[in-house]
Amino acid sequence: MKTHSLFYKIYFSAVALFAVGLIVFLFVFGSWLKAYEAAQPEQIMSAFMNNDVKGGKISAVKDKYHINVSKYETNDSIDKAFSAVTKDKELTFASSAIKARRLRPCLLGEIGRQQAYERLFKARQQKALFDFGNRF
């Protein structure tokens, strides 16, 4: 084999290094994309709708998100009222326009074709996966 010179040693080392680097990059980039997708408003909304609202126990949502109700409403009465309203109807949601700065996204819960509730969500945290720094 003729490729024992220093040039080819460096050349093939560089190619091997690139291949390893590319694989590492694709793994890191893939996990970054997963995290990015999971943080999208649609995904957050969907999880809220499916896990919290459609579970039937709407009172749990009230407790979880610290929603104030009148002292005459109990968890039972809220669940019963919600079940009555949603019986045989489809629960959907739509993300809506900006209602106020930094209060996106907005969830419009719809029962059948009627808007049932509206909820504004405030960003809990912002995490920069790649911070390129500030110029100002």
Added chain:
Amino acid sequence: MANNIYVIIPSLNPDEKLKNTVRGMLDAGFEKIIIVNDGSDKAHLENFPHSDENITVIHRRQNHGKGAALKVAFRHILRNCPDAAGVVTVDGDGQHSPQDAAACAAALDGIGKGAVLGCRDFSGEDVPKRSRMGNHTTSWVFKVLCGMEISDTQTGLRAFPVSLLPLLLSVKGDRFEYETNMLLKFRQCGVKIKEVPIETVYIEENATSHFRPIQDSLRIYRFIIVYFLSSAISFVADLSVFYLAMKLLGASLGKWAELTATAIARAISSVINYNINRTKVFNADSKSHGKLARYYALAIPQMFISAGLVTLVSHLLKATPFLATVIKLIIDTVIFFVNYRIQQTWVFAETKENKSAGKKNRKKLTAGTVVKRTLLSVGTALAMVLVFVISAALMICYGPSKSLRNMTVIMAKEASATKWIPTLFLPASAVNKIIADSEKVNVDVIGTDDYGKTAADEWDDAVDGMKLIYLNEPKFKGYILLVRDPKRISVGTSSENYASAAAGARIFDIAQKYNCTAAINGGEFADAGGQGTGAKPMGLTYSGGKNVWNDGLKRSFFGFDKNDKLVCREGMTKAEADKLGIRDAVCFQTGNVLIQQNGDDIKLFHADSDTGTAQRTAIGQRADGTVILLVTDGRSVDSIGATRNDVIDLMVSYGAVNAGMLDGGSSAMMYYRNYFDKYSIDKSQLDSYQQKGLVNRYKAFTNPRRIPTYFIVSEEKK
């Protein structure tokens, strides 16, 4: 004593002690003695013995120094004495006893290609102070810099096997520094040194020595002086190139200026340092890629080690800037000395293997080989870039994030120059669906009550009746210019007659033409492939109360009416515009009305899903008439750009009740005359366009482009 060990005595103006030394050597059993008369004057010639079968005297007419005399003797032995097995060098002033010379010669047995030094003990009281101090100092320097523990670096009593003589002939130096350089060469070439203790003899306080304290000390320490000078020259070169690079490239490179200038400066200064060290400090004979590679293999990690250690220690000690500088000085000094040792023993080491490997490689390097390897390297580098880009693109298109895929596709489709890219990786139907989805608009209706109230003191710090606001959003940098009086806003045109216009105008030309205080880019123009000349606008255009262009195209229309109210409407006709008393207006692509007031209701035309991110320009107006001009940076690593919904979000938060999107991308520009002076912004941090009045950071690799229309802000009337 073996009769094939030659004694060499270099001598200059000897006295009678020379003959005694020669006699002593003969008595000790040495049979071959070579004396080199190093240019002695006539008065001292009688002290040289006559040549006979045991003694050879080589006369030199002029004095060339001890090192040169020794080389003459070495050369003589190699040429004329094939029986020689080794040599012993002895001073002719009686300082070296025949017994010590014999001991050194005996030590040659089994030493291979090593060297023997006859070392004196300098602790005795009879040792002259200057000799003691000189030897101690040199020993210390050798220990610290070279890692060589030699108790007597200046000894003249040395023994070498004859096989070492070719190497000794390659050592540089003709005077006393030759003996020092010889030791350095031993270190560089891995020659072993064996010490033999000898008697310390100083006759008459060493008065007969020809050692000149200043000149010869400088010669002996030349290697370290040159090493210091090499570093100093490189330091000056580094600073000078850094200054020049900052001066020449600083403005155009923006925030990367320091990094780029440092890299250029370090690249040039390192080449200077490498060459001086190779040729002047370590006297490495041959050029080789190996030395260069080893040099950078040392220099680059050393730079990071220095930076890392300084950062770490400064952090641990919570150092002030002054203390941090002291820490850097200490760390760099240590690295400086360690560096010398590594460069001597590794980077510039002249081992047999290095030499032969270098020669072997050089033989193979024909012009054809060089061309072939260059093409292979360049081709492979390009292929690597291509593979990397394609892998990343495929990951975006078919990976776990549909949001990023959609955003990237929309971004690419929005820019004329990159429109063709998405279909390389995705089917056209998928691309079309993404674009169609992004164009879906949801209309939200809010009331004027939803707006926050403007602070009463908002205009207290206004300049020129305007307020410049810097936005530092997570995804983009942006610039808002609030203009209190809408009467000051009009449309500036690049031509008085668009029908015959060949090209648009740059923003600086418009600023000059209208002598305006501020300006942003305006409406749409034909821009196929990003190569449009910006000669003619598209859609209905008004300037100064006149309809200056009407090509009949229906577009999103943004203009000020006779009451200075911003009208944002889709598909405005000339008749409708004239009826409203429109004075200044431009058009942009359909679907770019963002906010529209209808009585107490405010309609927000937000995108159903996220649109692409880009540089954006928009115009809006508050209910009180204040005009909002917005420009964002985009398509760069520190500001990927704003989406349509981001622009609506910003406009609402600044109180806009009417707003529309203007041309963006490479057209997005905001000009504000001398804003850096008005807002005390450090001008040196701005790029060349910003120093001319551009507020946003325009792409450095293109000129601000020529376009046909601008919204301009006239000077404040007081």
